[in-house]
Amino acid sequence: MAGQQPTLRAQRRAETQHAIQTHAVRLFRERGYDATTVADVADAAGVSPMTVYRHFPTKEDLVLVDQIGALVADRIAASPATRTLVGRIGGALVDAATALTGEDPESEGKFLLARTQLMISTPALRARHLDNQYLLQRAVVDALGDDVADPDAVFRAQAATSACLAALHTALVRWAEDDGRSALPELIAQALTASFGDDVLDHRR
Amino acid sequence: MAGQQPTLRAQRRAETQHAIQTHAVRLFRERGYDATTVADVADAAGVSPMTVYRHFPTKEDLVLVDQIGALVADRIAASPATRTLVGRIGGALVDAATALTGEDPESEGKFLLARTQLMISTPALRARHLDNQYLLQRAVVDALGDDVADPDAVFRAQAATSACLAALHTALVRWAEDDGRSALPELIAQALTASFGDDVLDHRR
DNA sequence: CTCCAAATGTTAGTGACTACCAAGTTGGTA
DNA sequence: TACCAACTTGGTAGTCACTAACATTTGGAG
Known part of the structure; x- marks a missing residue:
């Protein structure tokens, strides 16, 4: 597939x-x-x-459809199961942001910025900013493997995803308001550590 | 006014x-x-x-426009400030529900039921079920009087309102699924006490 | 090469929503 | 009582998102 x-x-x-x-x-x-x-x-x-x-x-x-969800989902699935859920999701978000904004300025990074600014400034779109959430929810549940049978595991996955997406949202808004001058991966990392402590992403540093 | x-x-x-x-x-x-x-x-x-x-x-x-918001808002403003916020809001919700469903069956109660069932069963409407929330948010903030200057008070008010509306939502869904056979005020009271303890509405019993 | 299915175009239509103008009603006022 | 201004409504025409049905081309598999 x-x-x-x-x-x-x-x-x-x-x-x-x-x-x-x-x-x-x-x-x-x-x-x-x-x-x-x-x-x-x-x-x-x-x-x-x-x-x-x-x-x-x-x-x-x-405006809403994106390929980023799948990008992040792949990274989550590929991350080691030994890390915490928030660490895996957050790491995938940071990695994906790095990949997207690191390329030449005329490429995906600029498009992502424009798209984000558009979504934040347009009322009809702002309300649906988190609509693609289900993509990550599914990815996280899939990444859990056989634990799907355990209802508690699924709940934990959903909670972790929601929390990470809230951090992502915060970072994206800041990034858009800053007109892309800050580095998006760092903003995401900041938002994540602010919510979950300094050692959330330690595995990658 | x-x-x-x-x-x-x-x-x-x-x-x-x-x-x-x-x-x-x-x-x-x-x-x-x-x-x-x-x-x-x-x-x-x-x-x-x-x-x-x-x-x-x-x-x-x-379907969405209703007069209930104003009805509840009035009751909140009229309630004694000595009670807890959740108590005032919850009490207003129960009172309004009693007034609306207590009248002759062909009147407002039946309309409210039909409207609720419609909102729950129609995807386009379900997403906007809590859109009128701002009416109550305003009412609660207004009821606070001069405390509006205190940011903490406003946050508390919003948190209390959201929590009460979640309980209201639970009760309404149950009521609609039950086709109106249960008593709406009791369902609301149940949902509220389930969230906030048995003594939330004590002032009225 | 042949045949199927995917991708696109064209046309005609539905229905939510708006702008503009005309006509009738209501409510206060001289 | 007469009158004017504001309110409410209706009609017409139009824009635009979105759909259904049919015809045409083109890539891919046998």
Whole structure:
């Protein structure tokens, strides 16, 4: 399910999807979310409005859908089970942020910043900022392996995920307000240590 | 602001508003929320679609807008400041529920039940079940009087309100699932005592 | 090469919601 | 009582998010 060879069709599909979302975020920031129609986005991306809807069920999803969830989920699954849950989740968040913001400035980092600022400044989107939470919830539960049978373990996983996401949210808001001048991974680490103590991420230092 | 004499104009306005909302909730329950158009509601209420939108900005508001918030707020403000915050809020909730469900069955109680069941069973509405929370938040802060200057007092008020609303939510869900057979005030009291101990509402017993 | 399925486009439509203008009512006031 | 201003409503036309149905092209597997 994860290591499928990238067929040409899937590649094209990913390209279209990426183009649509990039142009959407750009237009939303330039003209405002409400002042930009889905048709505008379609024109800018060089596709028909129908294609936009086939890739993103609603206009909100143009901003909300992300690949980061899967990125973080993979890192959680790959992290050693000997660490604490919060340590594994938090570490995955920091790692993912490092990977995303560390590349050349014109790349994913800038897009992530624009997307975050858009989500925070647009009322309709702000309310759904944590909607993708379920992706991480599932990843954490999956990472637990066979412990899923234990209800307590599942509850602990959900609690840990929620807490980590709250820290992530804090860091993202700060990062967006700072216009990306601070380093996102450090902000996340700060928020995590503020909540869980200095030694949460010790495994990585 | 509160004791205005009900002029004829305001009375008519309240009547149309009430008629629209009553027919809306009835139709939504009969045919489903999505399968009922605003035009259908307008027809049933004997007004034009424009009039519906003037009274209720969005279709969701046809279900969400209520007078209960104000009812509870008044009771909170009138309650003695010597009681605990949770006691005052909880007592107001129980009192309001008693007033609403105690009347003749064809009246407000039945409407409240239908409205609650609708909100719980409709995904688009369920997410906004606690949207009117701010009404109570304001009422509680107002009831605090001059303590508003104290940030701690405001935080305590918000925490107490949230906790009481969670209990109210639990009670409402149970009431709706029970199809109104249980007594709503008792369900609320149960949920409150489960969270805050047997003596929360003692002042009233 | 052939055939299937995925991806896109086109068209037509539904329905929530808004802007603008016209007409009738109400409530206070000269 | 007569009148004016504000309120309430209706109608028309339009925008825009979103859907359904059908036709067309193109990548992939046998």
